[in-house]
Amino acid sequence: MPAIEVSGVSKRFGSTLAVDDLSFTVERGHITAFLGPNGAGKTTTLRILLGLVNATGGRATIDGKAYVALEDPVGTVGAVLDGGMFHPGRSGRNHLRGLARASGVAEARVDELLELVALTDAADRRAGGYSLGMRQRLGLAAALLGDPEVLVLDEPANGLDPQGIRWLRDFLRTLAGEGRAVLVSSHVLAEVAQTADEVVVIAHGKSVAQAPLAELTARSGGGMRVAGPDAGRLAEALRADGAEVHTDGERAIVVRGRSGEEIGRLIAQGGIVISELAPVGSSLEEIFFELTGAEGGPS
Amino acid sequence: MSHALSAELFKLRTTRTSWAVILGAIGLVVLISVIAAATGSFAATEDAGEDLLQISGLVQLFALVIGILAVATEFRHGTITPSLLAVPDRTRLVLAKLITALIAGALLGLAASALCAVITLPILSARDAGTGSDSTEIINLIVGNTAACALFAALGVGLGALIRNQVGAIIGALGYLFVVEPLLGVIPGFSDFVQKWFPGGASSEVAGTSGLDDPLGQLPAGILLAAYAAVFLVAGIVMIRSRDVSA
Numbered sequence: 001m002p003a004i005e006v007s008g009v010s011k012r013f014g015s016t017l018a019v020d021d022l023s024f025t026v027e028r029g030h031i032t033a034f035l036g037p038n039g040a041g042k043t044t045t046l047r048i049l050l051g052l053v054n055a056t057g058g059r060a061t062i063d064g065k066a067y068v069a070l071e072d073p074v075g076t077v078g079a080v081l082d083g084g085m086f087h088p089g090r091s092g093r094n095h096l097r098g099l100a101r102a103s104g105v106a107e108a109r110v111d112e113l114l115e116l117v118a119l120t121d122a123a124d125r126r127a128g129g130y131s132l133g134m135r136q137r138l139g140l141a142a143a144l145l146g147d148p149e150v151l152v153l154d155e156p157a158n159g160l161d162p163q164g165i166r167w168l169r170d171f172l173r174t175l176a177g178e179g180r181a182v183l184v185s186s187h188v189l190a191e192v193a194q195t196a197d198e199v200v201v202i203a204h205g206k207s208v209a210q211a212p213l214a215e216l217t218a219r220s221g222g223g224m225r226v227a228g229p230d231a232g233r234l235a236e237a238l239r240a241d242g243a244e245v246h247t248d249g250e251r252a253i254v255v256r257g258r259s260g261e262e263i264g265r266l267i268a269q270g271g272i273v274i275s276e277l278a279p280v281g282s283s284l285e286e287i288f289f290e291l292t293g294a295e296g297g298p299s
Numbered sequence: 300m301s302h303a304l305s306a307e308l309f310k311l312r313t314t315r316t317s318w319a320v321i322l323g324a325i326g327l328v329v330l331i332s333v334i335a336a337a338t339g340s341f342a343a344t345e346d347a348g349e350d351l352l353q354i355s356g357l358v359q360l361f362a363l364v365i366g367i368l369a370v371a372t373e374f375r376h377g378t379i380t381p382s383l384l385a386v387p388d389r390t391r392l393v394l395a396k397l398i399t400a401l402i403a404g405a406l407l408g409l410a411a412s413a414l415c416a417v418i419t420l421p422i423l424s425a426r427d428a429g430t431g432s433d434s435t436e437i438i439n440l441i442v443g444n445t446a447a448c449a450l451f452a453a454l455g456v457g458l459g460a461l462i463r464n465q466v467g468a469i470i471g472a473l474g475y476l477f478v479v480e481p482l483l484g485v486i487p488g489f490s491d492f493v494q495k496w497f498p499g500g501a502s503s504e505v506a507g508t509s510g511l512d513d514p515l516g517q518l519p520a521g522i523l524l525a526a527y528a529a530v531f532l533v534a535g536i537v538m539i540r541s542r543d544v545s546a
Contacts (some may be wrong), residue, residue: 044545047543050384051383051387052383052545068387070387077384079384085377085378085380086376087310087376088376089314090313091313094309094313095381097313098306098313099306099385102306102386103302103386
């Protein structure tokens with residue numbers, strides 16, 4: 001059973017269909033990026049998954065159950081959602097203590113988490129005075145209260161400085177490495193390219209792609225670039241297999257329509273020597289625009 | 300439920316707003332009690348003590364506000380999202396808030412009445428004014444105000460859940476009590492009916508301070524006010540369950 005399963009979910013606000021028959025899954029041990037332009041329906045989908053917004057149709061489950069039916073919600077799922085979620089007059093420590101009480105989590109866990117997200121020094125100040133980055137870290141601490149196996153984060157990098165983004169990326173990587181399922185939404189491609197294993201791309205409330213990041217890049221973008229002394233032999237093998245191959249100088253080729261893994265298999269079969277195998281990186285933005293139908297300009 | 304309740308009690312006492320409302324209410328009662336007991340002219344009355352004890356009834360409004368804030372503040376600051384993530388059953392969350400409001404309202408009413416009695420009765424004795432020292436009457440007034448405050452706080456929770464907008468709910472509630480209900484009382488022949496059966500009148504009857512010649516007894520009035528609170532609570536729970544929480 002996947003950790004998260006969204007199946008056929010739709011949501012109508014008045015005459016607008018914000019989410020349209022959306023389906024995807026998130027596996028344990030993976031970071032899955034939930035990607036789409038602003039207004040694509042990401043936040044609505046995540047809120048439906050967490051029982052905050054009622055879906056018009058379809059079903060979103062965590063460990064096979066709707067969020068509201070979970071026996072220990074905080075111990076199963078941790079969520080960081082967008083927006084000011086703190087009472088400005090309450091201290092960060094008391095915010096976490098209140099949530100800990102509500103979910104039966106021991107108070108010692110609060111101090112542990114404040115330490116983890118580096119908020120110990122500011123913990124007793126009113127949360128209204130926190131910087132955006134501190135708020136995001138407090139939100140993350142709240143999500144981790146119950147030491148959950150599933151994490152859902154809505155645009156967690158918003159407001160973080162480059163250092164904070166790097167910290168977050170390493171942190172999510174560690175969590176996934178521990179076997180947890182991480183679903184992280186973003187409208188910024190660069191973040192995703194360096195963090196995610198899997199990508200779910202949505203546009204106008206519909207899923208337009210779900211695939212491992214590398215495969216997505218290879219499939220619809222600029223292809224995979226392979227370099228090495230035997231590039232010519234590999235090109236022949238690939239062409240024989242029906243792939244589209246362009247030469248890129250004497251010792252390198254660019255392959256379209258094949259994933260890195262598929263190319264790697266041919267390389268191994270043919271005993272071919274290569275020095276480089278990588279997606280043609282600059283095309284990621286283009287894939288995104290191509291998939292979502294978004295314009296390059298500000299939206 | 301005990302987890303949710305413990306969290307609500309904790310949340311109530313960890314913001315300055317709650318303390319400002321509670322201490323403001325009590326401070327006001329103390330101030331008015333001292334001034335009235337020290338400067339009032341009680342030559343014509345036998346039971347000035349009971350009259351002065353009615354001062355503590357003004358905390359009923361503050362109790363109502365505490366109830367409203369318990370729900371509406373969560374929507375104002377978006378804390379409803381983490382609260383619902385921790386307690387996804389919305390009915391349970393509202394019920395935890397209801398119990399918290401009942402406790403806070405009762406404590407506020409009791410503290411205000413007790414303080415008022417402790418301040419005014421000795422001053423009246425010192426001035427040789429009639430305190431109307433029938434202790435049963437005084438106890439009834441204290442118990443009545445405690446109950447009225449608890450029920451008004453409960454009604455506030457229902458109202459907050461129904462309206463969700465903090466400013467709107469408070470202005471609506473105070474506007475009703477200070478403008479709408481008095482205006483309805485202006486209709487000829489309708490005044491006694493309003494004071495007897497409408498929420499504002501009922502709260503005075505519960506507190507034992509109604510101006511009517513034949514008010515409902517404190518207990519029947521308590522049941523009436525509890526029924527009003529129940530109507531708002533049920534409506535509020537239905538509303539909060541059906542709405543999307545999107546911020």
